[in-house]
Amino acid sequence: MSDGGGRTFFGHPRGLATLFGTEMWERFSWYGLRAILATFMAASPANQGLGLSDVTAQAVVGVYGALIYLVALPGGWIADRILGARRSVFWGGFVIMLGHISMAIPVTTPFFVWLGLALIITGTGLLKPNISVMVGRLYPEEDDGRRDAGFSLFYLGINLGAFFAPLVVGWLAAGDRWHLGFGAAAVGMALGLAQYVWGRQHLRGVGERPGMRLTPDERRRFGRLAGLGTALTVVALAAWAATGTLTIDRFTVAVTIVILIVPVVYFGYIMLGSHGLTDDERIRMKAYMWLFVAAAVFWMIYDLAPSKLLFFARDHTELSMLGIPIQPATTQAFNPLFIMIFVPVFAALWVKLGTRVSTPQKFAFALVMVGLSFVVMAVAAALAGTGRVSVWWLVLVYLVQVFGELSLSPVGLSVTAKLAPEAFKGQMLGLWFIAVSVGDAVGGQTGRLGEVLSEPMYYLLLAALAVVAGIALFMFTRRLRVMMAEHHEPAMR
Template sequence: MSKGGRTFFGHPWGLATLFSTEMWERFSWYGLRAILATFMAASPAHKGLGMSQETAQAVVGVYGALIYLVALPGGWIADRILGARRSVFWGGFVIMLGHISMAIPVTTSFFVWLGLLLIISGTGLLKPNISVMVGRLYNEDEDGRRDAGFSLFYLGINLGAFFAPLVVGWLAAGDRWHLGFSAAAVGMALGLLQYVWGGRNLRGIGERPGIRLTPPERRRFGRLAGLGAAVTAAALGVWAATGTLTIDRLALAITIVILIVPVAYFAYILVGSHSLTGEERGRMKAYIWLFVAASIFWMIYDLAPSKLLFFAADHTRLSLFGLPIQAATTQSFNPLFIMIFVPVFAALWVKLGVRVSTPQKFGFALVMVGLSFVVMALAASLATGGRVSVWWLVLVYLIQVFGELSLSPVGLSVTTKLAPEAFKGQMLGIWFIAVSVGDAVGGQTGRLSHYLSDPAYYLVLAIMAIVAGLALFLFTRKLRVLMAEHYHAAAMPPIR
């Protein structure tokens, strides 16, 4: 870092640019997420899409899953074609177009689906690469400053996530859905303006791809991308022609594809030689169990913008401290608690060091998210007699945040530690696929509502998470041997 010039809380001024850009991008993302499910489930008379709540839950789940899945190709495009800096700009631009598409106040759903597709594509370019640029603001020997810089960057994420549901939810009240979508578009536009205006402070970081594609490789990539798009379009066209294509079935098909991705990837790592040592193979076997545990966690945790949002809208008295709130406002509880408790948990992990192992932290996270749904089961039982206090959801989100702060930052750390040398650069993408799997499967759990009451639904998922958490506690010793775990987990906050 240069000694002179302006600083941002003691950090390179370029962090201010990336902080603001990410804050506004997260404002747009969490703002849309706070009203998307209720918009889809609202009847046409209320200017919604008229879906069942189960279908809306499946769509929101797949939407969230694809957001994390496309981070892999988005990172590759930056590394080989555009460079991180241009990837962030074009990603933000495409995201903005997506929100503008959704803001068009027409009755057809075409612009909604187009908007979601654009937002998914743009986020794949922006999300992984802006984090890369934050890391490159620091010299290689500035680990402590880099961690502190990421903590500030993470604050920007949660500021955007906190304010977005408040603003977008208020604007969208009274069936003004497209006005809410417009606020998300304005947020991304402000982020882009900040990014371009502050670009000179980035000191050339990310301007060129790491290993640019050669002309033959570029032509081959173009042919493969075109072929893939054509095959996908043809398959969807044939499916539509049969008259059996529905939103529910498409969401299920995408979920199956998402589930296949990690299975194929782990098989590729373990079956091939790749010059893996015996210790590396052992670590990967342990990591698979942690991956499954994380997927179960996110399956429940990321039901916030669908199942829990519907509960807020349909079964709670929407009032806090005597003030009326919107259902979307409940989506601000989570980032508020995260900002409060991140410093506490970061200090806790440093103090505990290796005395509490990664499997134990994951086990605690699963028990916490399971207990949160035990609370939901109680709230849902009480709600059969009328609306309940919104403070039930406050308690649920508080418990869940204790789980997230025990799993998300630790998961990032353990992924880098357990990755085989041959796959170091790819494994963080695999960690985010755990979120993708969890979101997709969580969306499909809405189908259980056809067979279970709401209290039973929450209780089944709670038992699944708690049993998985207890299993991790039970097999902690064996997993630690496989992991050769003798290090301090990083205290950096999670980045989502």
């Protein structure tokens, strides 16, 4: 199969190779940073770290991850109305690279760390949502089969980057060489940008222009609103700092509260506004709210991998596998490895089961799995009370969690698109990422429970929350299927 008479990428348009490589290296930089960020922040200044408590570091990592997903919404809008997807991806990657370079500067002041994180958040908001859009646009609208296969290859690139990043960055950052690890993340993003620029001719004009460019009046209005919003934020933070009460901990709590307010306002706007929603659309949105909450609970636990579980690896495990010494960051490679192994298995399973397993049942199964993974963590934490435990406990935890992720994540965007009211088809896809944002932000704050609970009880409490939520979804599956207008067949025996 050719691409206009030229070479192809495993039978797909050559542009897919460009986007595959760009995303692989961008994910290398993202997951590389994520694999060492919490331990860097919690390391003492004597060990070249920031000297934050584990609780504060967990909160920062949670808010950082939450903002990454939240800014995907304005990032997509900027591409659609101002820059176009192609330029958004380039400038997003460039800003991400600057962020990693900022963090790699070997100075003792934390200013460049916070600047670097802010730049990475901003750049990811431009790159992440728009590179996926460009993959889809490489194919004719009617070519659904090749497009799905193309996305499978694209997601392989994501997980390849996610797998190798903790191994490479973790090894380089060992011995308190944190900034060397951050520098490796910067190099990764630079390679991704080089791949993107070198292969741009294969994109065949995809994403060249905004889908609906702002008019001059709209552009001026947007500029004024953006400037006003930035100024108000700066003034508010300056006023807070002037009171002497601004701390990193309080800032993360404030951001978490704002993130929690966003979906409440958004759902209220959809349900209470005058948008011409039909009765059926309102009923489907009520069903979606339950799935949204379920997803947020899932990500709250699942995305504790780069903070709470990383600290457990650092403090309570024998860092050795098959006799080979490893770094705490190495444990962050288990998840993408299992995803690459089990994606085809679960894809075949869902095809075989068809409609006999509903979306609510898949979400419920995911919640039970992520809950059981923390039951395993509770057992490991109890055993760690008498000494370090085998790192294979974490391998088991990540294996169980991946079973949950592959039951929830692939259907998340699909069910969002299916249940979205006609007036909100485009915007609603961003709402799925807000569920991840809420989960990450709240998960970051759960570290404070460790101040009143033992380690095993901390894990058991979160496990109970997830399992109870999963059981509740199972119990109301029939009702939710009716609300969703999902085709009903006899349940799987």
